Structure formats: structure tokens, C-alpha cells
Amino acid sequence: MAAGTAPHREHAIQAALKAARWAPSVHNTQPWSFGVSGEEISLRADTDRKLLMGDSAGRELLISCGAALFTICTALRCEGYEPSVRVLPDPDRPSLLAVIRLGAEVEADEDTRALGAEIERRRTHRAGFTDLPVPERLLEGLVKDARSEGARLTPVGSPVAVSMIAALTQAAQAAQSQDRVLSLEVIRWARPPGSARKDGVPAEGYPRQAARTDPYFPQRDYAWRHDWGSQADQSASTATGVVALLTTPGDTREEWTATGQALQSILLHASVYGVSAAFHTQALEMYHLREFLRQELCSQEYPQMIMRLGITFDDKESVRRPLPDMLE
Known part of the structure; x- marks a missing residue:
């Protein structure tokens, strides 16, 4: 044809x-x-x-x-x-x-x-990575991929800066965990074991209690007040991986959309080489922490995504809604 x-x-x-x-x-x-x-x-x-x-x-x-x-x-x-x-x-x-x-x-x-x-x-990863390094040439390529879509990807090389980002993530997660309404919103999208839902995060897709990375980047508490999630493997990988920031010059709807395009370009190019990403957006959901990050670590650009890039051999389940449910 x-x-x-x-x-x-x-x-x-x-x-x-x-x-x-x-x-x-x-x-x-x-x-x-x-x-x-x-x-x-x-x-x-x-x-x-x-x-x-x-x-x-x-x-x-x-x-x-x-x-x-x-x-x-x-x-x-x-x-x-x-x-x-x-x-x-x-x-x-x-x-x-x-x-x-x-x-x-x-x-x-x-x-x-x-x-x-x-x-x-x-797949999105929600734990530590192996000690295998992410190739420098791949990181350089991912920076170019983001730039071509209108965003800036910055791998964070300074241990002090990585510790600062981890501390902001810890502070945001701690504050959000005390907010009952916000916690309920998070677990609305946490699927219980055996659920037939085709959206949200499957119970097998997040650890009940993730092994700590060093420095510590806490995960969302999808198991809040529930005994959900996969059982943590005591020998699980705990490497932080490469911490990276995705930023834009402004903070408009056009730039948010461009960020998503850049993000998917990064993720697919990384996946070709067996590299996965873990996301930590807690601090970006709190204005004062996001502004601190913008002023101190992002050269006045607006942080749109905090991620860790690394290599893992996990193959977690993922689910998607059927296409007819998405068609208007």
C-alpha cells in the first residue's frame, strides 16, 4: 500500500x-x-x-x-x-x-x-540505581536533546549542590506528608494490589519503603497509611545516580508544554542506552522552595523538573487506559 x-x-x-x-x-x-x-x-x-x-x-x-x-x-x-x-x-x-x-x-x-x-x-524508576555510571557522552547528548525542544538540562556535578537539592526534597516531602488532604490526593493515584484500574501507580511499581540513597532523595509516600507497595529488597541498589535539573527561562504555559516535550525526548534517548529516570517534584510544588532553587542553583531560570538518571535492572509493571477512553 x-x-x-x-x-x-x-x-x-x-x-x-x-x-x-x-x-x-x-x-x-x-x-x-x-x-x-x-x-x-x-x-x-x-x-x-x-x-x-x-x-x-x-x-x-x-x-x-x-x-x-x-x-x-x-x-x-x-x-x-x-x-x-x-x-x-x-x-x-x-x-x-x-x-x-x-x-x-x-x-x-x-x-x-x-x-x-x-x-x-x-519506565519511571522509584528507588536507587546500580553503581554503573551514566556515560558522559550520553549526558552531553541529552543536554542537546533538551535544548532542541526549548529547555535546559543541567546535570549537577557539585556534591554540595546535590546535597542542597536532596535537602529541599526531604523538606518538601516531610511537609507534604503532614498535609492530610495532599496525602489523600497522592494515594488517590496509588493502586492497591490486584486493582484493575488502568491509571495511577501500580502497587508493584513503588517500594513499600524505599532503600535510602546517599544523599537521601525521598520518594512519594504512595503507601501512606496502607500496607501497599513492593517489599524492599535488602540488597537493592542505593546509588543516587546523576542528579539533573530541567529548567526554562520563563514560567509560561508554552514553556511548561516545551518542558514536557524536552522531558520525553530525554527519557526516550536515555532509555535507548538502558538509562532510567526517577523524579522528585515535591520541592517544585512549594513556591518558596522552588523559588530558593531558582535563585540559588538555577541561574534565575525556572526549575520544572528534578530527576535522577541511572541504570537499573528492574522491569516494573505499568498500565495505561485504553485509547477509546481518551478519545473525544
Whole structure:
């Protein structure tokens, strides 16, 4: 069948939508919906899935949707089409985040095909890493990948700076753990063992009590007041990995969306080389801690993501909602 025929184009759109489901999102909320009109895909924010306490401004929601946007574009290129994208095209419809149209026919290069192969394999990690180092050349490449999407990735080399970021994460997690309403919002997205839900974090996907990294980067307490989560392996890896900050010059909705695109580009390129990421956004959800980080460690740029990059041999379960549930 010729690449340009209508059935092939329809197949490409369906493949892109199925791939977009696997984008990362805060607490695996999958806060997006899609519309299809001819050869156009509409990406919309599903505000019913927004974290009302932890993400009242919708920053993390738009980052999640930006990751879905990058995934759609990557999948379309793998199917042989260069996407034409308009981000936030209608000020009167703030939930409409992007319109993606099939453009010219292209031959996917080796790098694009490699990224496409990682879309369903990529997993968020929620514990320590092995002592195996992340290659410097890979980190340099990830910095370029982020820059090409409009964000800045900064691997943090200073042990003092790493300790400061860990301390901010500890302070934020401690404060949030005392907030009952916020804790309830977190465990709303923690799936109990045996749950048939297709969103949220599976009980097998987070440790009941994670082994401590050094310095200590606490995880979300998905097991709050519950005996959920996987049993910690006493011999589990505890290396911190490479701490990195993802920042933008401003703090607009356009830059939040660009952050998500940069994030997914980083994650897929890293996954090609067996490198996973753990996220720590607790401090970024508290204005004064985020502002301290911006002023002291981010050269006045706005921190959008704190992550650790490393190598792990865990293969945790992940779940996604069926595509019909996401279509409008």
C-alpha cells in the first residue's frame, strides 16, 4: 500500500494515539484526551485529572501533556510523516494544547526509529540505581536533546549542590506528608494490589519503603497509611545516580508544554542506552522552595523538573487506559 493513501494516513494517526498513551505523567494520571478530524489530531488537557492540591496552576499537567505531544510527533515520524504542530493555538480554548497535522512524507532515520521502539519500554524508576555510571557522552547528548525542544538540562556535578537539592526534597516531602488532604490526593493515584484500574501507580511499581540513597532523595509516600507497595529488597541498589535539573527561562504555559516535550525526548534517548529516570517534584510544588532553587542553583531560570538518571535492572509493571477512553 502506498505511503500516501488515506488508509495508511489513518493507520499512522491511530498508531500515534496509541503511542501517546505511554507518555509519562505525574502519578500516571494520564491527564489528556484526543480528538481526530481528518488528518488532524487535537491534544487536550483533561482537567478532571489535574491534581487540585499538588498542581493547582496546572504546571505538571501541561508538562505531562507536552510529553504526550512529543510522543505523538515521534510516532508519526516513525510512520513516515513529518508532523506540523501548532501549540496552544486558541486562547479562547485553554484546554486545547496542540493541533498536530500530518505533513510531508518522510523516511524515519535510525535515531527516530530507536526512540519509537522505547515508547512502550520506558519506565519511571522509584528507588536507587546500580553503581554503573551514566556515560558522559550520553549526558552531553541529552543536554542537546533538551535544548532542541526549548529547555535546559543541567546535570549537577557539585556534591554540595546535590546535597542542597536532596535537602529541599526531604523538606518538601516531610511537609507534604503532614498535609492530610495532599496525602489523600497522592494515594488517590496509588493502586492497591490486584486493582484493575488502568491509571495511577501500580502497587508493584513503588517500594513499600524505599532503600535510602546517599544523599537521601525521598520518594512519594504512595503507601501512606496502607500496607501497599513492593517489599524492599535488602540488597537493592542505593546509588543516587546523576542528579539533573530541567529548567526554562520563563514560567509560561508554552514553556511548561516545551518542558514536557524536552522531558520525553530525554527519557526516550536515555532509555535507548538502558538509562532510567526517577523524579522528585515535591520541592517544585512549594513556591518558596522552588523559588530558593531558582535563585540559588538555577541561574534565575525556572526549575520544572528534578530527576535522577541511572541504570537499573528492574522491569516494573505499568498500565495505561485504553485509547477509546481518551478519545473525544
